[in-house]
Amino acid sequence: MAVVERGTGTAARPTIGMVAERAGVSRQTISNAFNAPHRLRPETLAAVRVAIDELGYRPNQAARSLRTQATKVIGCRLLPSNYGGTGGVLDRLLHALCDTARSNGYDLLTFSAKDDDEEIAVYEDLLRRHAVDGFVLTNTHHGDARPDWLNEHHARFVAFGRPWGRRGAQHNWIDVDGAKGTAEAVGYLAGLGHTRIGFLGLPAGIGVGDDRLAGWERQTERLGLPTKGLLARAEDGIASGRALAEQLLAGPRPPSALVCVSDAMALGAMRAVEDRGWRAGREVSVVGFDDSPVASVMRPGLSSLRQPIEAVANQLVETLLAVLGAGQPRPVRTLIVPRLIVRESTGECHAKRPATAPAAQRGPRLNQQS
Amino acid sequence: MAVVERGTGTAARPTIGMVAERAGVSRQTISNAFNAPHRLRPETLAAVRVAIDELGYRPNQAARSLRTQATKVIGCRLLPSNYGGTGGVLDRLLHALCDTARSNGYDLLTFSAKDDDEEIAVYEDLLRRHAVDGFVLTNTHHGDARPDWLNEHHARFVAFGRPWGRRGAQHNWIDVDGAKGTAEAVGYLAGLGHTRIGFLGLPAGIGVGDDRLAGWERQTERLGLPTKGLLARAEDGIASGRALAEQLLAGPRPPSALVCVSDAMALGAMRAVEDRGWRAGREVSVVGFDDSPVASVMRPGLSSLRQPIEAVANQLVETLLAVLGAGQPRPVRTLIVPRLIVRESTGECHAKRPATAPAAQRGPRLNQQS
DNA sequence: ATGATGGTTTTGAACGTTCACATGAACGTT
DNA sequence: AACGTTCATGTGAACGTTCAAAACCATCAT
Numbered sequence: 118m119a120v121v122e123r124g125t126g127t128a129a130r131p132t133i134g135m136v137a138e139r140a141g142v143s144r145q146t147i148s149n150a151f152n153a154p155h156r157l158r159p160e161t162l163a164a165v166r167v168a169i170d171e172l173g174y175r176p177n178q179a180a181r182s183l184r185t186q187a188t189k190v191i192g193c194r195l196l197p198s199n200y201g202g203t204g205g206v207l208d209r210l211l212h213a214l215c216d217t218a219r220s221n222g223y224d225l226l227t228f229s230a231k232d233d234d235e236e237i238a239v240y241e242d243l244l245r246r247h248a249v250d251g252f253v254l255t256n257t258h259h260g261d262a263r264p265d266w267l268n269e270h271h272a273r274f275v276a277f278g279r280p281w282g283r284r285g286a287q288h289n290w291i292d293v294d295g296a297k298g299t300a301e302a303v304g305y306l307a308g309l310g311h312t313r314i315g316f317l318g319l320p321a322g323i324g325v326g327d328d329r330l331a332g333w334e335r336q337t338e339r340l341g342l343p344t345k346g347l348l349a350r351a352e353d354g355i356a357s358g359r360a361l362a363e364q365l366l367a368g369p370r371p372p373s374a375l376v377c378v379s380d381a382m383a384l385g386a387m388r389a390v391e392d393r394g395w396r397a398g399r400e401v402s403v404v405g406f407d408d409s410p411v412a413s414v415m416r417p418g419l420s421s422l423r424q425p426i427e428a429v430a431n432q433l434v435e436t437l438l439a440v441l442g443a444g445q446p447r448p449v450r451t452l453i454v455p456r457l458i459v460r461e462s463t464g465e466c467h468a469k470r471p472a473t474a475p476a477a478q479r480g481p482r483l484n485q486q487s
Numbered sequence: 488m489a490v491v492e493r494g495t496g497t498a499a500r501p502t503i504g505m506v507a508e509r510a511g512v513s514r515q516t517i518s519n520a521f522n523a524p525h526r527l528r529p530e531t532l533a534a535v536r537v538a539i540d541e542l543g544y545r546p547n548q549a550a551r552s553l554r555t556q557a558t559k560v561i562g563c564r565l566l567p568s569n570y571g572g573t574g575g576v577l578d579r580l581l582h583a584l585c586d587t588a589r590s591n592g593y594d595l596l597t598f599s600a601k602d603d604d605e606e607i608a609v610y611e612d613l614l615r616r617h618a619v620d621g622f623v624l625t626n627t628h629h630g631d632a633r634p635d636w637l638n639e640h641h642a643r644f645v646a647f648g649r650p651w652g653r654r655g656a657q658h659n660w661i662d663v664d665g666a667k668g669t670a671e672a673v674g675y676l677a678g679l680g681h682t683r684i685g686f687l688g689l690p691a692g693i694g695v696g697d698d699r700l701a702g703w704e705r706q707t708e709r710l711g712l713p714t715k716g717l718l719a720r721a722e723d724g725i726a727s728g729r730a731l732a733e734q735l736l737a738g739p740r741p742p743s744a745l746v747c748v749s750d751a752m753a754l755g756a757m758r759a760v761e762d763r764g765w766r767a768g769r770e771v772s773v774v775g776f777d778d779s780p781v782a783s784v785m786r787p788g789l790s791s792l793r794q795p796i797e798a799v800a801n802q803l804v805e806t807l808l809a810v811l812g813a814g815q816p817r818p819v820r821t822l823i824v825p826r827l828i829v830r831e832s833t834g835e836c837h838a839k840r841p842a843t844a845p846a847a848q849r850g851p852r853l854n855q856q857s
Numbered sequence: 858a859t860g861a862t863g864g865t866t867t868t869g870a871a872c873g874t875t876c877a878c879a880t881g882a883a884c885g886t887t
Numbered sequence: 888a889a890c891g892t893t894c895a896t897g898t899g900a901a902c903g904t905t906c907a908a909a910a911c912c913a914t915c916a917t
Contacts, residue, residue, distance in 0.1 A: 130615065132903060143867045148905060158865065175615035179552035180903035183872050188549060190596070195585055197578065208567070208578065215565055215599040219609075224618060226560070227597045229585040239589075245500065245545035247873095248594060355784055411781070414725055502873060513897045518875060528895065550873035553902050617903095 131172040140168035151176060182247070191218055191437065192249040194236050195227045196256060205409050206424055207255055210277065213430030214253060221434060223250075237266050244272055251437050257281060257290070259324060264288050275437045275449070277429060281324030289440065289449040291432045295325060295406070296332030298422040298455035299376050302404045303336035305457055306374045310466035311402060315347040315372035317361045317382045326350075329378045329406060347372050358385020359392070366393065366401065373401060373466045380405035380412050383419055387462060398464040408458050418460030428453055501542040510538035521546060552617070561588055561807065562619040564606050565597045566626060575779050576794055577625055580647065583800030584623060591804055593620075607636050614642055621807050627651060627660070629694060634658050645807045645819075647799060651694030659810060659819040661802045665695060665776070666702030668792040668825035669746055672774045673706035675827055676744045680836035681772060685717040685742035687731045687752045696720075699748050699776060717742050728755020729762075736763065736771065743771060743836045750775035750782050753789055757832060768834040778828050788830030798823055 137144045142165065149156050150165045157165065168174075182188045193214060196207045211227070218225050226249055230236035240263075243249045250273065254263055257278030264286060267274050280286035299316070306314050316333040319326025330348075337344050346368050349361035358381060365372055366389060377383035383405030387397040397403045398417050405412055408423035436449045507514045512535060519526050520535045527535065538544075552558045563584060566577045581597070588595050596619055600606035610633075613619045620643065624633055627648030637644050638658060650656035669686070676684050686703040689696025700718075707714050716738050719731035728751060735742055736759060747753035753775030757767040767773045768787050775782055778793035806819045 130617070133905095134903080144903090145868080145905075146866060149866085152905080156865070161865080173615060175612065176905095177553070177903050178616040178618045179549050179558060180872090181905075182549035183547070183553050183874085183903080184905045186872075195582060197582065211597070212565060212567065212599045215597060219598060224596050224598070224613075226594050227581070227585060228589060228594070229582045242545065243594075245543060246548040247500070248548045503875095504873080514873090515875080515898080516896060519896085522875080526895070531895080546875095547873050550902090551875075553873080553904085554875045556902075 131174045133174070133176065136165070136168050136172055136174045139172065140165045147174075148176075186247070187441070188248060188250050189222060190224045190226050190249045191251055191253060191434075192226045192228065192240070192243050193253045194239070194255065195229045206407050206426060209426040210255065210430055213427045214434065217430045217434040221438060223434070223438075233261070233263055237263060240267065240272065241270075244270060250441050251275075253277065253433055253437065257324070259322060273437065273440045275433050275440065277433055279324060279328075279450075287448070289436050291429055291436065291449070291451045291453065293424045293429065294452040294454050295329040296335065297452075298406065298457070299329045299332030300336035301332075301455075301457050302376045302420075302422060303333055303340070303342075305459075306376070306402060306404070306463065306466075307336075307340050307342065309374075309402070309464065311372075311374040312342055312466070313347060313370065313372045314342060314374045314376060315349070315362075315365045317358055317365075317375055317377040317386060318348065318350040319353055319378050320350055326378050333376055346370065353379050353381055355381050355385040355388070358382035359388045360385070362386035362389035363392065366390070374403070374463070375401065376404045378406055380407050380409040380419060380421055383421065383462070384411065384415075387415075387417075387419065397462040400467065402463040402466075404457070404463060406455075412458075413460070417462050420460045420463040421458050422455040423458050424455050425453055501544045503544070503546065506535070506538050506542055506544045509542065510535045517544075518546075556617075557811070558618060558620050559592060560594045560596050560619045561621055561623060561804075562596045562598065562610070562613050563623045564609070564625065565599045576777050576796060579796040580625065580800055583797045584804065587800045587804040591808060593804070593808075603631070603633055607633060610637065610642065611640075614640060620811050621645075623647065623803055623807065627694070629692060643807065643810045645803050645810065647803055649694065649698075649820075657818070659806050661799055661806065661819070661821045661823065663794045663799065664822040664824050665699040666705065667822075668776065668827070669699045669702030670706035671702075671825075671827050672746045672790075672792060673703055673710070673712075675829070676746070676772060676774070676833065676836075677706075677710050677712065679744075679772070679834065681744040682712055682836070683717060683740065683742045684712060684744045684746060685719070685732075685735045687728055687735075687745055687747040687756060688718065688720040689723055689748050690720055696748050703746055716740065723749050723751055725751050725755040725758070728752035729759045730755070732756035732759035733762065736760070744773070744833070745771065746774045748776055750777050750779040750789060750791055753791065753832075754781065754785075757785075757787075757789065767832040770837065772833040772836075774827070774833060776825075782828075783830070787832050790830045790833040791828050792825040793828050794825050795823055 133144050133147050136147045140147065142161065146157065146161065147165060150162060150169065154162055178189070193211065195211070215225050228239050230239055240252065252267065252272065252274040254274055254276040255278065257276050257280060259282040264276065264280060268288060274288065276288060276290040277292065279290055279292045303314055314337060316330060318330045321327065334344065347365065349365055351357040351361055358377060362375060362385060375386050377386055383403050386403045390397045390401045390403065395401060396417065403419065405419050405421035408421040412419040412421045432451055503514050503517050506517045510517070512531065516527065516531065517535060520532060520539065524532055548559070563581065565581070585595050598609050600609055610622065622637065622642065622644040624644055624646040625648065627646050627650060629652045631650070634646065634650060634656060644658065646658060646660040647662065649660055649662045650658070673684055684707060686700060688700045691697065704714065717735065719735055721727040721731055728747060732745060732755060745756050747756055753773050756773045760767045760771045760773065765771060766787065773789065775789050775791035778791040782789040782791045802821055
């Protein structure tokens with residue numbers, strides 16, 4: 118645990134040679150102590166470790182990369198945390214990636230790009246300079262040019278997000294099973310007695326939106342619940358959610374619960390509920406998606422489907438390391454199931470006896486999450 | 488603009504030697520084409536550029552780092568985007584840092600840490616491995632151990648944030664002038680006719696909070712405005728803001744405007760205003776700090792002091808590069824002034840004629856920001 | 858004794874670049 | 888013509904590590 122030397126003049130950091138000399142062995146032995154300790158005799162290893170500690174030595178990463186042709190760095194584009202209304206999901210992913218990568222001996226190199234083309238340009242630069250070993254892709258979408266580009270250039274990568282709209286995509290990916298999530302939400306609401314459960318979705322053609330919608334469709338059908346007049350779609354956003362919800366609630370046979378494709382939509386929906394003098398979780402239940410920070414902070418708290426981002430990050434790194442190690446192992450296509458976080462915006466159905474006779478006030482049972 | 492070779496077997500990327508051979512010059516000449524193009528005769532340079540382009544060559548970063556002892560990488564700790572209620576400021580900073588660094592030929596290496604000690608441990612690791620040239624520190628605070636540690640270990644760094652509580656700190660820093668910001672807010676509100684302007688602050692001892700409070704104190708004094716019973720302090724948060732605002736508004740001589748140390752506080756304050764059946768920007772004006780994404784999205788929009796993060800990032804990188812280049816130039820201590828973004832939560836003072844005679848309805852003049 | 862075996866350590870070269878210096882050409886001056 | 892100067896390019900070494908192969912050294916069977 119010795120401190121980095123601070124000599125009188127230049128702070129010359131130790132090299133493998135200095136450690137070798139101090140331990141009375143060759144350079145290679147020091148190298149082995151790091152890369153293949155099992156090869157050393159226990160006494161030698163101990164002695165070497167003492168020398169390493171005394172000098173506070175760590176292998177120079179540049180020299181190591183040069184020799185091994187591996188930088189131990191993973192590249193990842195940085196998206197605005199509020200990107201596409203994903204409410205901090207990508208921010209959490211980035212954190213988790215840092216942690217997982219580091220505990221596997223890798224570092225994370227981040228860069229920003231205003232669009233996919235610029236992102237590809239950065240890929241090209243980083244690859245040519247041998248500055249990274251591989252990439253983690255986020256925010257995959259229809260007509261995504263990045264996977265093809267990376268494949269053509271023999272780059273190693275994993276994607277967070279399915280290759281929407283491409284059946285035979287050859288790359289590895291991990292994603293969250295949005296359909297399973299919304300299906301769970303519908304099931305939960307049905308369990309609370311709701312029979313008319315609406316869905317606020319995105320315009321057709323957006324992978325994530327279609328996926329989450331499919332879960333609602335599947336589950337309502339399975340449970341024999343109606344869907345007619347209970348689906349509304351528009352661009353993501355609070356304003357959107359408010360308008361769509363108002364539209365459904367103003368219909369002849371309004372829903373008593375709304376499952377939303379995002380927290381932003383759900384926030385808007387709650388607003389629409391309040392506009393009518395009602396309260397989310399009482400007259401109308403609302404469920405969001407992504408469990409963004411606001412969801413837990415607002416009152417009433419927003420029930421939301423939380424993506425298990427830490428698990429996703431683990432899978433991503435694990436898969437990428439497998440790809441980096443062995444050339445190309447079996448393809449990995451993993452779906453991880455989100456978890457419904459229940460807060461006050463969901464409650465039992467009171468559709469039969471509306472606002473005039475409100476149900477017994479449920480205490481503000483805060484199920485706050487972080 | 489040639490594409491990276493994709494040979495039949497291994498995709499052997501070009502080296503400086505191959506380019507040299509192709510151009511019929513020596514390796515050093517290729518090197519110079521990148522690092523000192525002015526040294527080459529124009530014709531030579533042109534010929535070399537052709538060869539470089541044809542092969543799609545870029546210098547191998549590891550080899551370069553090994554030789555020059557410079558990695559061209561800057562390290563930066565990643566903080567949760569909702570960290571300490573700073574509402575996306577650090578997220579914006581990270582983006583801006585990426586951009587600025589990259590356009591200066593540097594990459595950004597990010598890592599996460601659960602506390603300062605862990606952060607220092609990562610510093611140590613990265614320094615010993617020669618994985619970075621320097622660091623950007625964020626979130627400086629009282630009793631911060633990081634600058635001292637870095638100085639002792641001869642690390643190069645710049646801080647975003649003043650060395651709170653240390654007069655003679657020796658390192659370079661850039662910060663936002665919170666006091667000037669709140670002073671501007673007070674001035675603006677006074678211009679709208681407000682005379683009783685309150686402040687919702689943080690507990691004493693938090694640098695950022697003390698700074699922003701000081702601006703309110705300074706400006707109210709300068710304008711001869713009262714402060715008694717107009718200051719309330721607590722931990723940051725929406726709930727806090729709501730409670731503090733309610734406390735001030737319930738007083739014998741309540742404020743007609745509130746300047747808040749953060750957007751979270753301001754959100755709470757607006758809530759308290761609504762609790763009383765009032766509307767922010769009409770009966771009581773509210774100003775936040777940081778211009779977080781919610782500020783522009785909510786209705787009424789929250790007026791807020793926006794930190795010019797892009798300018799901060801530029802300064803940070805510029806300063807760090809200066810430190811990395813020349814050993815230690817003149818110390819840099821820069822304060823950058825925030826800008827008041829006016830939205831609907833601020834309006835003319837109507838303290839004399841309260842809610843019964845509301846002023847002419849101001850149209851929802853959306854001054855939405857991004 | 859001899860040689861084969863297997864574990865442990867050392868040796869020399871190589872990774873791809875840039876540094877410090879050497880070389881050579883072109884030019885103007887004496 | 889000889890010289891110094893400047894500019895452009897080439898040469899060999901070095902950065903710090905790991906790879907491949909060789910050398911060493913016990914141990915054991917022959």
